[in-house]
Amino acid sequence: MIDKILEIWLDMSPYLLLGMMVAGVLHIYLGSNFIRKHMGRGIKNIVKASLLGVPLPVCSCGVIPIASSLRDDGASKGATLSFLVSTPTTGVDSIFATYSLLGPFFAIFRPLFALFAGIFTGLISQIGEKEEEMEKHEHAVVEKRRARDALKYAFIEMPEDIGKWLVVGVVAGGIIASIPFNIDAAYPFDMLAALLVSLPLYVCATGSIPVAMALIEKGFSPGAALVFLIAGPATNTVTLSFVRYKLGRRSFFIYLLSISFLALMAGVLFNFLYDAFGGGKYASSSLPLWLKGIAGIILAFLIIVAYGRKWSGKEEEMENKLYVPDMKCRNCRATIEKALTDAGIERFSISLEKKTVGFVGDMAIAKKAIKVVGYSVEEK
Numbered sequence: 549m550i551d552k553i554l555e556i557w558l559d560m561s562p563y564l565l566l567g568m569m570v571a572g573v574l575h576i577y578l579g580s581n582f583i584r585k586h587m588g589r590g591i592k593n594i595v596k597a598s599l600l601g602v603p604l605p606v607c608s609c610g611v612i613p614i615a616s617s618l619r620d621d622g623a624s625k626g627a628t629l630s631f632l633v634s635t636p637t638t639g640v641d642s643i644f645a646t647y648s649l650l651g652p653f654f655a656i657f658r659p660l661f662a663l664f665a666g667i668f669t670g671l672i673s674q675i676g677e678k679e680e681e682m683e684k685h686e687h688a689v690v691e692k693r694r695a696r697d698a699l700k701y702a703f704i705e706m707p708e709d710i711g712k713w714l715v716v717g718v719v720a721g722g723i724i725a726s727i728p729f730n731i732d733a734a735y736p737f738d739m740l741a742a743l744l745v746s747l748p749l750y751v752c753a754t755g756s757i758p759v760a761m762a763l764i765e766k767g768f769s770p771g772a773a774l775v776f777l778i779a780g781p782a783t784n785t786v787t788l789s790f791v792r793y794k795l796g797r798r799s800f801f802i803y804l805l806s807i808s809f810l811a812l813m814a815g816v817l818f819n820f821l822y823d824a825f826g827g828g829k830y831a832s833s834s835l836p837l838w839l840k841g842i843a844g845i846i847l848a849f850l851i852i853v854a855y856g857r858k859w860s861g862k863e864e865e866m867e868n869k870l871y872v873p874d875m876k877c878r879n880c881r882a883t884i885e886k887a888l889t890d891a892g893i894e895r896f897s898i899s900l901e902k903k904t905v906g907f908v909g910d911m912a913i914a915k916k917a918i919k920v921v922g923y924s925v926e927e928k
Contacts, residue, residue, distance in 0.1 A: 552723075554844075557718050561840060561843035561847045564847060569702050570614055598662075598663050598670065599634075602659050603639065612710060615631055615632050616794060626670040629795065629802065630666040633669045633670075637661070637665065643659055654770075661814050669810075673798075704853075707854035710790065711850075711854055716785075718785075736816070742779070743776075743808060746780040748784060748788075759780070761773070771816060771819035772815060778807065778810070867907075868908065869927075870925050872925055875898075875900065888905075888918070891917035893910075893917070895908040896914075
């Protein structure tokens with residue numbers, strides 16, 4: 549069991565670090581205004597989110613910090629779910645890998661399905677969903693950020709935000725993956741078997757391809773292999789725990805049921821088309837162990853440091869403390885940080901969870917600086 553947990557951690561770490569870097573760039577250089585404009589409510593924005601996700605070479609682990617960043621910057625739940633479905637299911641790298649192992653029919657069908665599934669899930673999520681109230685205040689800090697801020701967001705703030713849920717998901721996935729499965733099923737039960745096995749397991753879009761090829765060689769139908777290619781990358785304990793934590797129970801069930809239903813329907817359709825037009829199979833590659841090992845160590849270090857900072861209690865040592873009730877997101881925290889720095893207050897510690905600002909300096913100056921950027925302040 550321990551070895552399986554370690555294997556999942558090492559497999560996901562390089563892709564997760566890449567996703568965190570992409571999240572930092574998106575967060576800093578696109579900004580919340582762009583996200584709100586292009587990934588808010590509405591069919592058009594859900595389609596944009598799915599189109600954006602299809603070509604990105606980001607797996608089910610790497611998509612988590614990006615989706616978290618999009619959501620925090622104002623993307624609607626529908627657009628966030630659309631992006632979560634379409635992105636890990638395929639990508640530029642996996643399209644070429646799919647062609648090399650499974651032939652052109654798989655390579656064409658898979659990204660087209662990812663686009664449709666993302667749009668479908670986003671639209672279902674939007675039905676009955678109340679209009680979401682976005683942040684009303686402006687984040688002045690967004691306009692003048694630099695590469696350093698992107699790195700800070702990616703490798704300091706993101707691990708603090710999602711680190712616990714990643715660890716929980718990896719451990720749960722390792723435990724489930726260690727349970728032996730002995731399945732010998734014929735069509736259409738092979739598709740159900742592929743779905744049940746793939747739902748909790750971590751497997752990236754590219755890593756799922758040789759497994760799918762092996763399933764076909766063992767007698768599973770091409771449709772069952774496609775079910776695994778869809779559900780494996782799109783659903784695992786890490787992603788599911790993130791959806792439940794970040795988007796809520798309703799979005800969790802929409803996400804899980806939509807992917808399960810669509811994967812099975814796609815498998816049935818694919819078997820019909822595959823019999824009519826045929827396909828082919830052809831060798832594979834994976835990241836070297838040394839690279840995964842380095843990435844795994846770096847990721848673990850970032851999470852440990854992030855949580856060490858979070859629970860260090862440094863804020864309690866500050867001589868003054870303010871309560872900021874409408875501080876709701878990391879942009880709020882960044883805005884207040886800049887306001888305090890510009891006001892000449894160099895020592896401060898902000899807790900987004902407690903909505904408090906601890907600092908050393910003049911109380912009146914600090915209160916004025918925070919009020920100027922649009923936040924209410926109460927003394928603690």
